[in-house]
Amino acid sequence: MGEPLVVMKDVNKHFGDLHVLRDINLEVASGEVVIVIGPSGSGKSTLCRTINRLETFESGSITIDGDPLPLEGKSLARLRADVGMVFQSFNLFAHKTILENVTLGPIKVRKEKKADAERHAMELLERVGVALQADKYPAQLSGGQQQRVAIARSLAMRPKVMLFDEPTSALDPEMINEVLDVMVQLAKEGMTMVVVTHEMGFARKAANRVVFMADGQIVEQAPPSDFFTNPQSDRAKDFLGKIL
Ligand code: ADP
Ligand code: MG
Numbered sequence: 604m605g606e607p608l609v610v611m612k613d614v615n616k617h618f619g620d621l622h623v624l625r626d627i628n629l630e631v632a633s634g635e636v637v638i639v640i641g642p643s644g645s646g647k648s649t650l651c652r653t654i655n656r657l658e659t660f661e662s663g664s665i666t667i668d669g670d671p672l673p674l675e676g677k678s679l680a681r682l683r684a685d686v687g688m689v690f691q692s693f694n695l696f697a698h699k700t701i702l703e704n705v706t707l708g709p710i711k712v713r714k715e716k717k718a719d720a721e722r723h724a725m726e727l728l729e730r731v732g733v734a735l736q737a738d739k740y741p742a743q744l745s746g747g748q749q750q751r752v753a754i755a756r757s758l759a760m761r762p763k764v765m766l767f768d769e770p771t772s773a774l775d776p777e778m779i780n781e782v783l784d785v786m787v788q789l790a791k792e793g794m795t796m797v798v799v800t801h802e803m804g805f806a807r808k809a810a811n812r813v814v815f816m817a818d819g820q821i822v823e824q825a826p827p828s829d830f831f832t833n834p835q836s837d838r839a840k841d842f843l844g845k846i847l
Pocket of ligand 2: 647648649768769
């Protein structure tokens, strides 16, 4: 594993009176795959959204590959390109083809030539197994296929780190593995990933570390084998008792 790529130091965030992130200290090394788990409402989505600057924070610092998070403007657009994000809902553009969904960002934000963007997009669609769907529209694809397109769309921006916020929780059960397989492959290829998921199979296959959150705090972190068999805190024991 390489240099620290994402570094959060003493990050605090409130929504009004709700202290949603409390003194978050988290480092993710280049090539590392970190799973974030914890009860609903513990701040997992807010953590991801803060890393991507979709949310502001009041104190502390976050750097991506050494650069502090910019507030706005061109540098923010660049940061967003460095930090890919895949959400529970795939949010593809309904009136654009699959290929156009993947090439739009590279052409608009990265100023890639259309032919180059299309060549790269086809490679990525091939990699996630939906190349045959390139000329179709999102509604013509299954949920699992759409989520794989969403992953390809993020990868098209050549991100340094990928954030996944419960990427399989809106999918029918039979489609979950086809998305997880793509993520496992990505992890094997060395992509730095922060993944909010309760999918233990993925955690065991691909994660280097599990971060357990409760009430806006990181309560404990450990390699998956240790965490799932021997959680230390009562909160983690209680939580695992409910999901396993
Ligand atoms: P998780 O992803 O772990 O379920 P979230 O990060 O979504 O948790 O939410 C953490 C807490 O912050 C919850 O209590 C949630 O209701 C609250 N929250 C999330 N987003 C907002 C918002 N935009 N405004 C106010 N409260 C929010
Ligand atoms: Mg969430």
